[in-house]
Amino acid sequence: MNYFVLLSLLVTVMGGKSPRLKFVVHEHSRFHFNTPENYISMYHQEGTNTLYVGGQAIVYVLTFTDRGVRDVQIPVASDQTAIDTCKAKAAPLERECDNFITVIQKVNDTFIVCGTNAGSPRCWMLVNETVLTDVQGSGQIAAASDISPPYPSQKSISLLADGSLYSAMSSVEGHAGSIRRTFGSQKLLKTENIWLLNPQFAGAAIIPSSQKFKEEIYFFFSEINKTARVDEEPYRARIGRICMVDEGGIKTLLADSWTTFMKARVMCGAGNTQQQYNNMKQAVVLTAQDNRAGVMYGLFSNAWGRTVICAYSIEDINRAFSTSKLKGYSSPFTGPRPGMCVRKDLTVGSQNDVKNLGVMRYHPEIEDVIRPVGVAPLDLPTDDQITHTVADIVRAVNDEHYSVLYLGTEQGKVLKVLHTNKEVFIISQYSLFHNEGPVLNMAIDSQKGHLYVGTVMEVQRVPLADCGRYGDTCRECVLSRDPYCAWDKTRRKCLAIPPGYNDTSKELIQNLDHSNSSVCGEAAALKQRQTSPREVVVQSNTSIFLPCPVRSFHATYRWEKDNCNKNYPCLFSRDFCVLGPVVDTPLKEGVFRCIATEDGFKWEVVSFRLVNDGKLLAASLASTLGTSLLLAMATLWLH
Numbered sequence: 001m002n003y004f005v006l007l008s009l010l011v012t013v014m015g016g017k018s019p020r021l022k023f024v025v026h027e028h029s030r031f032h033f034n035t036p037e038n039y040i041s042m043y044h045q046e047g048t049n050t051l052y053v054g055g056q057a058i059v060y061v062l063t064f065t066d067r068g069v070r071d072v073q074i075p076v077a078s079d080q081t082a083i084d085t086c087k088a089k090a091a092p093l094e095r096e097c098d099n100f101i102t103v104i105q106k107v108n109d110t111f112i113v114c115g116t117n118a119g120s121p122r123c124w125m126l127v128n129e130t131v132l133t134d135v136q137g138s139g140q141i142a143a144a145s146d147i148s149p150p151y152p153s154q155k156s157i158s159l160l161a162d163g164s165l166y167s168a169m170s171s172v173e174g175h176a177g178s179i180r181r182t183f184g185s186q187k188l189l190k191t192e193n194i195w196l197l198n199p200q201f202a203g204a205a206i207i208p209s210s211q212k213f214k215e216e217i218y219f220f221f222s223e224i225n226k227t228a229r230v231d232e233e234p235y236r237a238r239i240g241r242i243c244m245v246d247e248g249g250i251k252t253l254l255a256d257s258w259t260t261f262m263k264a265r266v267m268c269g270a271g272n273t274q275q276q277y278n279n280m281k282q283a284v285v286l287t288a289q290d291n292r293a294g295v296m297y298g299l300f301s302n303a304w305g306r307t308v309i310c311a312y313s314i315e316d317i318n319r320a321f322s323t324s325k326l327k328g329y330s331s332p333f334t335g336p337r338p339g340m341c342v343r344k345d346l347t348v349g350s351q352n353d354v355k356n357l358g359v360m361r362y363h364p365e366i367e368d369v370i371r372p373v374g375v376a377p378l379d380l381p382t383d384d385q386i387t388h389t390v391a392d393i394v395r396a397v398n399d400e401h402y403s404v405l406y407l408g409t410e411q412g413k414v415l416k417v418l419h420t421n422k423e424v425f426i427i428s429q430y431s432l433f434h435n436e437g438p439v440l441n442m443a444i445d446s447q448k449g450h451l452y453v454g455t456v457m458e459v460q461r462v463p464l465a466d467c468g469r470y471g472d473t474c475r476e477c478v479l480s481r482d483p484y485c486a487w488d489k490t491r492r493k494c495l496a497i498p499p500g501y502n503d504t505s506k507e508l509i510q511n512l513d514h515s516n517s518s519v520c521g522e523a524a525a526l527k528q529r530q531t532s533p534r535e536v537v538v539q540s541n542t543s544i545f546l547p548c549p550v551r552s553f554h555a556t557y558r559w560e561k562d563n564c565n566k567n568y569p570c571l572f573s574r575d576f577c578v579l580g581p582v583v584d585t586p587l588k589e590g591v592f593r594c595i596a597t598e599d600g601f602k603w604e605v606v607s608f609r610l611v612n613d614g615k616l617l618a619a620s621l622a623s624t625l626g627t628s629l630l631l632a633m634a635t636l637w638l639h
């Protein structure tokens, strides 16, 4: 009896606590590196089919088609002197003494490529996809060491905005860490060293505005207090921001520095509890065009390396920077608030301006703390460690916008996650790679609908709208809760929402806010879909296992015998709900049907007719088949 209770428990635990669907995908559009690339940088311009991948002393120019990948490989060697010096120092590791490409950016029509160059960073220009020359030309450029770190394990961020390159360099030995404008026609500016405490950068994003001069860039990073006691948390997650119109201060104050830099503390954890995730590893922002409404997703870890995602409202962050008190400054502001974006032709050189410069120089931090939406990390039902994340904003059938997160994991999987106002839902898990290495980098192209995923061994491209995988019924399509996909009533197919779709025609069915397919209105049709039983011949005394493939991991699976007189739970259930010879299960003659239940619907997945002592050949086959073979055979039948 107890045995059965345990089994039933196992079956119920399965629902909810995992991705709903699991796909093993091996697209033709994949590229294998000749040698493992332990660090990869990526550049992709939306709307194209080309991905630039920076590796060890090489730039791969990969052009993807649905049939395969065309590659051009451009060697970018380090200077021999730099390698010799690096090896003499053996710092930090000898295998890092090479030219790891850390930055690839397109500035107007010029590609800028920067690499570690064995500890003494250098930048080049990429011309005609083949030739590399040292950077020159119209714009002014900062030192390569302000754009690329000296070693690949150290992180830098680069972002192109309005024809200027912005670079955030994490603190490394001999470099305090900085946020700079490093290339372009605008004045090159930097942060003052005292504004940042050993920053480790996690991301950057342009925050658009309907008024051009109000456009900002947010930088995401963690600061480390190296003198913190062992019982103190050394990490503090931060958002820093600058105005893109910033042209620096006056001769005597902030001459070559930002005059609009402000930073705030970011919390990720449950309320004010001790359980906080303070180390921000990566951050992405979703905003609509010309709109400050939006969301920022941060990937955080705690001291034990556990990863979580926190979501923040861009409006909240913006409000904090525009209204909060400044730390250590209590006098009222006279005139415009310091740090706000102002048009260049206004207030330059006024008395207020000088005073405000002083305020910004000594009080860049705001008092308000930025807290996540829902005052807690997203409740992601997975234990996977997340290594990389990208996000997309999708206009659904109901004309609302929904966020979709793509989370790369330590095991080389990608989780596709729907984030609605109320909850997070793991739509599916993709297994893309033969080798189980962590996802190192991803790039998303919302325009073309592609996701690029890179690991140490390969890069693969997958479609964002993968609607054909969800099955051929309205119910399956709607229960997928994939914002890209909807059930087309006329064509009776699960299809990607066409661009510019207008819901007045009511042709498409979708329900993203709940796992509920009642919108399909096909309850009666589904009540009992019978399958034709497959015959299995068994000797009377052999053990036999009947497999039933699990498709939705949010459904419950069980077996019925003959006329549903009795139910049998799965013996074990991972990718299969298996019926095996346990007490009270007369696995002899009869018809066994596997029944799945989800969202109030029941359907038959597969059925077997067991026949005793049949033809000699068949009988001996069945008895010599082990469980695994039988399962494997069943998989073949079922596909």
Ligand SMILES: *[C@@H]1O[C@H](CO)[C@@H](O)[C@H](O)[C@H]1NC(C)=O
Pocket: 127, 128, 131
């Ligand atoms: C790049 O290609 C264009 C057109 O093919 C050619 O005119 C130009 O000279 C090339 N530039 C370099 C640096 O080779």
Ligand SMILES: *[C@@H]1O[C@H](CO)[C@@H](O)[C@H](O)[C@H]1NC(C)=O
Pocket: 107, 108, 138, 139, 140, 162, 163, 164, 183, 184, 185, 186
């Ligand atoms: C890029 O183009 C913009 C607009 O045409 C121009 O203002 C800027 O100076 C250019 N940047 C560089 C580095 O040439």
Ligand SMILES: *[C@@H]1O[C@H](CO)[C@@H](O)[C@H](O)[C@H]1NC(C)=O
Pocket: 197, 225, 226, 227, 228, 229, 232
């Ligand atoms: C770093 O931690 C030490 C020890 O708690 C503390 O005295 C110091 O003020 C901290 N530094 C900063 C910049 O917070």
Ligand SMILES: *[C@@H]1O[C@H](CO)[C@@H](O)[C@H](O)[C@H]1NC(C)=O
Pocket: 502, 503, 504
């Ligand atoms: C949808 O189509 C209707 C009628 O054709 C039109 O009045 C409406 O403005 C359209 N809505 C959108 C969002 O384009």
Ligand SMILES: *[C@@H]1O[C@H](CO)[C@@H](O)[C@H](O)[C@H]1NC(C)=O
Pocket: 541
């Ligand atoms: C099955 O039963 C037959 C006869 O009843 C016996 O000879 C055979 O050894 C049994 N096989 C197994 C695996 O128990």
Ligand SMILES: *[C@@H]1O[C@H](CO)[C@@H](O)[C@H](O)[C@H]1NC(C)=O
Pocket: 516, 517, 518, 599, 600
């Ligand atoms: C689905 O939604 C319908 C209509 O809103 C409701 O009546 C039904 O109870 C819901 N089903 C489930 C399983 O929640």
